[in-house]
Amino acid sequence: MPRFAANLSMLYNDVDFLDRFAAAAREGFKAVEYLFPYAYPAPELATRLQANGLQQVLFNAPPGNWDAGERGLACLPGREAEFREGIAKAIEYAQALQCPRIHVMAGLVPQGADAATVRATYIANVRYAAEQAAPHGIQILLEPINGRDMPGFFLSRQDQAHALIAEIGAANVKVQMDLYHCQIVEGDLAMKVRQYLPTGNVGHFQIAGVPERHEPDVGEINYTYLFKLLDSMGYDGWIGCEYRPARGAAAHATSDGLGWLKPWL
Numbered sequence: 001m002p003r004f005a006a007n008l009s010m011l012y013n014d015v016d017f018l019d020r021f022a023a024a025a026r027e028g029f030k031a032v033e034y035l036f037p038y039a040y041p042a043p044e045l046a047t048r049l050q051a052n053g054l055q056q057v058l059f060n061a062p063p064g065n066w067d068a069g070e071r072g073l074a075c076l077p078g079r080e081a082e083f084r085e086g087i088a089k090a091i092e093y094a095q096a097l098q099c100p101r102i103h104v105m106a107g108l109v110p111q112g113a114d115a116a117t118v119r120a121t122y123i124a125n126v127r128y129a130a131e132q133a134a135p136h137g138i139q140i141l142l143e144p145i146n147g148r149d150m151p152g153f154f155l156s157r158q159d160q161a162h163a164l165i166a167e168i169g170a171a172n173v174k175v176q177m178d179l180y181h182c183q184i185v186e187g188d189l190a191m192k193v194r195q196y197l198p199t200g201n202v203g204h205f206q207i208a209g210v211p212e213r214h215e216p217d218v219g220e221i222n223y224t225y226l227f228k229l230l231d232s233m234g235y236d237g238w239i240g241c242e243y244r245p246a247r248g249a250a251a252h253a254t255s256d257g258l259g260w261l262k263p264w265l
């Protein structure tokens with residue numbers, strides 16, 4: 001049976017970040033994920049998790065200067081020292097939050113950069129992150145992201161991610177298969193799940209409706225079919241609910257849109 005994690009970066013935006021833990025738990029979630037923990041001391045976040053009986057299942061490594069438009073450092077030649085500092089910080093947080101997965105965002109390909117150098121930088125950086133994370137039992141996740149939301153993002157396709165994993169050659173590197181991005185870039189979702197889940201290299205799923213990135217029951221994807229497929233294939237990992245409620249940050253917008261989840265809790 002798929003298990004669902006509330007993405008606190010997108011859900012419950014009608015309350016302050018630290019209050020989103022309790023809001024998710026009240027709704028029956030047993031796990032949370034979010035983009036970045038770094039604005040808060042790890043013990044504060046750990047307290048929120050514990051007080052609400054929640055597991056932290058995923059967060060992202062520092063992405064560079066997010067406000068300036070950066071979306072990860074892994075593929076950026078010349079930024080290796082900063083990348084390594086970010087990995088150390090992410091592992092520290094992961095240990096404090098007992099979080100078994102860190103998403104390492106690939107980054108935007110620098111204009112005019114040599115493609116082979118960018119790829120080699122990415123592989124070396126992810127390999128480094130994997131080596132650092134492995135002794136702590138932490139997985140490093142790579143997420144293909146669609147180019148409409150993030151133009152120029154280095155990693156956009158599932159086959160690209162799986163080929164890179166084969167080349168990186170570390171057992172703790174997995175794909176974060178976000179079905180929202182996958183539908184936009186390549187479609188054929190059920191066949192992609194059938195192809196990649198049995199490889200053992202999918203470490204996490206995320207979902208949202210397409211194209212608006214609202215609730216999974218809004219839009220062109222039949223998630224009921226896909227959840228049953230995942231169930232029939234024995235997937236018992238986490239599925240991150242990474243969508244923007246259709247009613248935005250209005251009071252109770254997340255709760256009002258959670259009807260789709262009830263049969264799966």
Ligand SMILES: O=C(O)[C@@H](O)C(=O)CO
Nearest residue numbers: 060103143145178206242
């Ligand atoms: O899909 C996404 O946007 C996220 O999972 C992420 O980590 C980067 O924004």
Ligand SMILES: [Mg+2]
Nearest residue numbers: 143178206242
């Ligand atoms: Mg995602």
